[in-house]
Amino acid sequence: MKIIKGKDLVYEYIKFTDEGEAEAKVRAVDGVEIEAEPGDFIAILGHNGSGKSTLAKHLNAILTPTEGTLYVDGKDTRDENSLWQIRQTAGMVFQNPDNQIIGTVVDEDVAFGPENMGVPVEELWKRVEKSLRAVGMWEYRSHSPNKLSGGQKQRIAIAGIVAMQPKCIVLDEPTAMLDPVGRREVIRTVMELNRTQHVTVILITHYMEEAILADRVMVMDSGKVILQGTPREVFSKVEFMREHRLDVPQVTQLAWELKRAGLDLPDGILTTEELADALDAIRGGE
Amino acid sequence: MSIQIEHLQYVYGAGTVFEKQALRDISLTIPDGQFVGIIGHTGSGKSTLVQHLNGLLRASSGDILVDGESIYQEGYSMKKLRSSVGLVFQYPEYQLFETDVFTDVCFGPKNLGLPKEEIEARARQAMNAVGLDESYDKVSPFELSGGQKRRAAIAGILAMKPKVLILDEPTAGLDPKGRDDILDMLADLHRESGITILLVSHSMEDVAKYVDRIIVMSKGSVLYDDRPAGVFAHWQELEKVGLAAPQVTYIMHELETRGWPAARDVTTVEEAKDAILNALHRK
Numbered sequence: 001m002k003i004i005k006g007k008d009l010v011y012e013y014i015k016f017t018d019e020g021e022a023e024a025k026v027r028a029v030d031g032v033e034i035e036a037e038p039g040d041f042i043a044i045l046g047h048n049g050s051g052k053s054t055l056a057k058h059l060n061a062i063l064t065p066t067e068g069t070l071y072v073d074g075k076d077t078r079d080e081n082s083l084w085q086i087r088q089t090a091g092m093v094f095q096n097p098d099n100q101i102i103g104t105v106v107d108e109d110v111a112f113g114p115e116n117m118g119v120p121v122e123e124l125w126k127r128v129e130k131s132l133r134a135v136g137m138w139e140y141r142s143h144s145p146n147k148l149s150g151g152q153k154q155r156i157a158i159a160g161i162v163a164m165q166p167k168c169i170v171l172d173e174p175t176a177m178l179d180p181v182g183r184r185e186v187i188r189t190v191m192e193l194n195r196t197q198h199v200t201v202i203l204i205t206h207y208m209e210e211a212i213l214a215d216r217v218m219v220m221d222s223g224k225v226i227l228q229g230t231p232r233e234v235f236s237k238v239e240f241m242r243e244h245r246l247d248v249p250q251v252t253q254l255a256w257e258l259k260r261a262g263l264d265l266p267d268g269i270l271t272t273e274e275l276a277d278a279l280d281a282i283r284g285g286e
Numbered sequence: 287m288s289i290q291i292e293h294l295q296y297v298y299g300a301g302t303v304f305e306k307q308a309l310r311d312i313s314l315t316i317p318d319g320q321f322v323g324i325i326g327h328t329g330s331g332k333s334t335l336v337q338h339l340n341g342l343l344r345a346s347s348g349d350i351l352v353d354g355e356s357i358y359q360e361g362y363s364m365k366k367l368r369s370s371v372g373l374v375f376q377y378p379e380y381q382l383f384e385t386d387v388f389t390d391v392c393f394g395p396k397n398l399g400l401p402k403e404e405i406e407a408r409a410r411q412a413m414n415a416v417g418l419d420e421s422y423d424k425v426s427p428f429e430l431s432g433g434q435k436r437r438a439a440i441a442g443i444l445a446m447k448p449k450v451l452i453l454d455e456p457t458a459g460l461d462p463k464g465r466d467d468i469l470d471m472l473a474d475l476h477r478e479s480g481i482t483i484l485l486v487s488h489s490m491e492d493v494a495k496y497v498d499r500i501i502v503m504s505k506g507s508v509l510y511d512d513r514p515a516g517v518f519a520h521w522q523e524l525e526k527v528g529l530a531a532p533q534v535t536y537i538m539h540e541l542e543t544r545g546w547p548a549a550r551d552v553t554t555v556e557e558a559k560d561a562i563l564n565a566l567h568r569k
Contacts, residue, residue: 046461047461047462047463047464048431048432048433048460048461048463048464049431095459149328149329150328173459176458176459177458177459178328179327179328179488179528179529180327180488180489180528180529180530181327181328181528182328206460206461206462209533245461245462245463245466246462246463247462249533250491250532250533250534250537250555251533251534251537253555254534254537254555254558254559254562257555257556257559258559258562258563261559261563261568262568263562263563263566263568272533272536272537272540273540275537276537276540276541276544279541279546279562280544282566283546283565283566
């Protein structure tokens with residue numbers, strides 16, 4: 001069974017003027033199909049206002065579709081009776097770590113989620129330990145979260161979700177406020193959960209070097225999915241991505257520029273090695 | 287306007303258990319009109335350093351000379367300093383508070399006690415500089431997109447006509463388009479007005495394309511201070527302090543280990559392309 005199955009998703013909201021009169025109807029999500037198998041890693045790209053966060057908020061029923069249907073692990077997100085099950089299936093991590101941490105001690109913060117689910121105490125602390133180990137923050141269990149770095153805080157937020165044992169984690173720009181080290185820590189943690197525990201990952205990001213790690217990339221603009229495929233398929237469309245003011249990895253861009261200058265390079269080069277290999281082949285042939 | 291930093295030290299929480307030396311013996315000269323990138327990982331002291339430059343933090347020891355005058359001498363006007371050294375904080379959009387964009391941009395010059403015509407002329411000019419035309423005048427700042435909000439906040443500082451503009455992570459949290467808009471806008475501003483710009487960032491790729499000089503901070507000290515190419519030549523050391531060189535630096539290094547001619551000056555995609563085509567005699 002598909003863990004996420006959304007068909008013809010539309011989300012509309014009404015914009016009001018200062019006087020409280022309805023001004024305009026905004027279609028933030030406009031006819032999106034989204035499907036994920038258990039264990040998939042999907043990256044969603046798109047510039048601000050493209051509807052990607054609105055779509056993400058549907059995945060754990062913070063928002064429900066105006067039109068169309070969305071099933072999370074077989075449950076209709078519009079069915080209020082399934083709400084708690086859906087939120088346990090799909091956990092969300094947001095951009096700003098400071099807005100997600102409520103505990104005064106790391107392990108208490110991680111325990112907050114499962115405690116609210118009514119997990120028995122003994123099992124609770126087992127889960128806390130397991131999830132803190134999974135994100136590599138077990139040594140910090142007795143620390144105060146506000147003395148940690150951004151990347152560490154974000155890993156605590158992820159541990160808090162992991163402790164609820166969701167089948168799917170939705171991360172909305174989890175690295176946007178982090179420095180390169182913090183970003184690497186968080187992405188490594190997410191990859192680890194995906195690879196070893198087969199947690200389905202939906203990652204919204206502006207960083208192309210994160211998107212290339214996904215099994216599938218969806219590109220959104222004006223509420224629609226305008227391009228999707230493997231990272232290689234998506235990033236081989238350098239011109240298309242640029243038209244939509246999105247980045248491609250520097251190495252992909254360089255390969256594309258070289259190709260335009262007349263070099264015989266394949267499309268969609270994603271790593272330094274691939275480019276070096278292809279260039280070596282050209283140089284060897286001369 | 288030139289800034290000279292001499293043996294600057296800053297200790298916070300002195301005498302408490304939280305005592306920490308945030309800046310260690312920093313000496314730097316920023317000449318008039320330079321476009322400088324200040325790079326460092328979280329906690330490296332880069333924000334602490336720039337907050338000294340307009341007197342928000344006071345050094346524990348050492349001195350800062352602005353146009354040859356110590357800002358710590360008795361009777362030095364901090365008000366004057368703050369109108370000539372403008373600081374745009376991280377997430378400056380949180381500081382927008384007026385009912386419309388134009389009024390918000392007017393706030394700074396209004397506090398300088400200028401006549402109304404001058405205030406409005408400056409606000410108009412500043413909004414033009416950041417690419418917000420008259421149609422944004424009466425828009426509530428809270429209806430703008432993230433990138434627009436940030437540009438409005440920068441306009442608020444520009445309207446005070448600073449001679450030095452310091453921006454603390456002006457592109458954090460923006461999408462690629464918002465990021466490019468802000469950086470291109472700063473590059474234009476620098477070219478057209480000759481203003482000195484200090485850009486605090488943790489993104490090497492962003493900075494490499496724009497600045498003349500990069501200062502790398504680590505653990506409260508200056509680790510490197512050089513042209514971008516000179517700094518990125520230390521890519522292995524940069525990784526050790528939690529930073530990374532632009533991806534093209536790694537590509538050129540990989541090619542070099544495979545026997546291609548060394549091209550260590552490369553910091554942008556454009557330069558990498560030229561270097562590779564040269565090596566293949568395609569130019």
